[in-house]
Amino acid sequence: MTQLLPQNLLRENPARLPEVAEIDVVRHFTRLSQLNYCVDTNFYPLGSCTMKYNPKVNEDATRLDGFTKVHPYQPVEQCQGVLELLYHLEQMLKDISGMCAFTLQPAAGAHGELTGMLIIRAFMDNKGEKRNTIVIPDSAHGTNPASAALCGYAVESIKSNAGGLVDTEKLKASFTRDTAAIMITNPNTLGLFEKDILEICKIAHDAGGLVYCDGANMNALLGIARPGDMGVDILHLNLHKTFSTPHGGGGPGAGPIGVTDELKRFLPAPRIEIEQGKYTLQYNYPDSIGRVRAFYGHVGMMIRAYTYLLSLGKEGVQRAGEFAVLNANYLRHKLKGHYDIPYGTTCMHEFVISAKKQKKMGVSALDIAKKLLDYGYHAPTIYFPLIVEEALMIEPTETESRETLDAFVAAMLQIAADVEQRPESFRGLPQATPIGRPDEVKAAREPKLKWEFK
Numbered sequence: 001m002t003q004l005l006p007q008n009l010l011r012e013n014p015a016r017l018p019e020v021a022e023i024d025v026v027r028h029f030t031r032l033s034q035l036n037y038c039v040d041t042n043f044y045p046l047g048s049c050t051m052k053y054n055p056k057v058n059e060d061a062t063r064l065d066g067f068t069k070v071h072p073y074q075p076v077e078q079c080q081g082v083l084e085l086l087y088h089l090e091q092m093l094k095d096i097s098g099m100c101a102f103t104l105q106p107a108a109g110a111h112g113e114l115t116g117m118l119i120i121r122a123f124m125d126n127k128g129e130k131r132n133t134i135v136i137p138d139s140a141h142g143t144n145p146a147s148a149a150l151c152g153y154a155v156e157s158i159k160s161n162a163g164g165l166v167d168t169e170k171l172k173a174s175f176t177r178d179t180a181a182i183m184i185t186n187p188n189t190l191g192l193f194e195k196d197i198l199e200i201c202k203i204a205h206d207a208g209g210l211v212y213c214d215g216a217n218m219n220a221l222l223g224i225a226r227p228g229d230m231g232v233d234i235l236h237l238n239l240h241k242t243f244s245t246p247h248g249g250g251g252p253g254a255g256p257i258g259v260t261d262e263l264k265r266f267l268p269a270p271r272i273e274i275e276q277g278k279y280t281l282q283y284n285y286p287d288s289i290g291r292v293r294a295f296y297g298h299v300g301m302m303i304r305a306y307t308y309l310l311s312l313g314k315e316g317v318q319r320a321g322e323f324a325v326l327n328a329n330y331l332r333h334k335l336k337g338h339y340d341i342p343y344g345t346t347c348m349h350e351f352v353i354s355a356k357k358q359k360k361m362g363v364s365a366l367d368i369a370k371k372l373l374d375y376g377y378h379a380p381t382i383y384f385p386l387i388v389e390e391a392l393m394i395e396p397t398e399t400e401s402r403e404t405l406d407a408f409v410a411a412m413l414q415i416a417a418d419v420e421q422r423p424e425s426f427r428g429l430p431q432a433t434p435i436g437r438p439d440e441v442k443a444a445r446e447p448k449l450k451w452e453f454k
């Protein structure tokens with residue numbers, strides 16, 4: 001080998017590769033794999049992220065040769081199977097959401113939002129209207145204003161009412177002829193159903209605007225209610241949340257968006273259509289905003305979602321929604337005497353507690369989250385939504401058993417008692433994890449990703 005390579009490319013000193021036996025390698029990687037917390041390890045009540053258990057059959061289906069060995073550059077005649085799956089997944093999502101047409105291209109929820117904003121812009125341009133603002137409730141996920149701003153819109157935040165819902169009077173006053181759309185999340189990030197959604201849509205439509213719905217919380221509505229029936233114009237779904245593909249740690253996701261009949265012509269192309277009994281890719285959409293992703297998006301996620309939906313069936317999907325709501329209310333009920341829950345009396349798929357009371361005794365939401373790590377749980381989402389002081393946002397999902405929920409409740413009640421009796425015990429936590437309290441800003445700005453051999 002060394003004779004084949006030019007001298008200047010050769011190493012001067014041999015690489016310092018570790019020389020170890022197979023068993024040491026196996027132990028090393030097995031140990032590493034166990035440092036990574038995942039839903040297969042334990043309960044993962046990370047609010048808004050819907051960390052449900054992902055059935056392994058989804059993985060098996062995705063790894064079938066027919067899917068892994070197909071290439072997007074192959075002629076469509078040779079890809080009929082995968083196109084059929086994608087086409088049918090679009091039909092199922094239409095059925096579940098009540099929207100008229102879907103694109104599967106966007107790579108994540110935030111990307112779906114951006115695609116939606118581009119469609120709103122194209123729609124308004126097409127009508128010859130210049131509208132510069134998007135109205136967004138103050139409880140929204142941070143990606144909402146970011147997506148609107150990335151698309152060149154000014155964002156107007158509207159303050160939620162005392163019940164944690166969109167204030168329709170404020171919305172009426174804010175939604176002017178300069179407003180292109182409202183971005184609304186339903187159920188919202190407090191886990192509350194926006195019960196005035198029909199009126200909210202009417203306010204937007206009467207002013208000539210559109211309604212974008214962030215459907216990341218669709219888990220709560222599955223088989224029960226459909227945003228399309230409520231008057232929503234554009235909706236994104238997170239396949240990796242609601243439709244059970246593994247996520248977290250920056251792995252791939254998929255954020256399909258559904259639109260009304262009126263907006264269909266603006267969807268990204270190509271679109272999958274049936275022509276003479278064959279699946280085709282249709283590029284002839286002159287008003288399309290264009291591609292938003294290479295090829296057809298993250299097809300692996302779509303195969304998982306399709307498998308998940310088929311294996312549950314229509315009834316199973318509805319039961320998933322019902323159990324998601326039941327599990328959240330069960331936890332909410334068990335925790336309510338011990339923690340302050342500022343909004344609502346019942347919830348949808350999640351709820352937000354405030355550790356305001358505990359903070360007064362010197363223990364913050366962050367401290368409680370760290371303590372939960374020592375109990376072996378993933379922490380809930382903390383300090384979001386921004387309108388709740390010392391927020392802990394808990395979403396159990398439908399896949400957890402009563403035993404798991406009870407064990408989590410026991411941990412939370414123990415924590416509440418410890419805060420009162422020995423608040424000093426929360427200092428220096430967590431102790432059970434390999435890393436305690438990293439400097440989160442530094443970890444994001446200066447990540448150390450290189451392995452240094454000693």
Ligand SMILES: *Cc1c(COP(=O)(O)O)cnc(C)c1O
Nearest residue numbers: 048108109110141143214216253
């Ligand atoms: C997760 C989430 C998003 C963003 O979705 P990504 O797939 O992470 O980009 C947007 N809104 C809400 C309410 C979410 O929970």
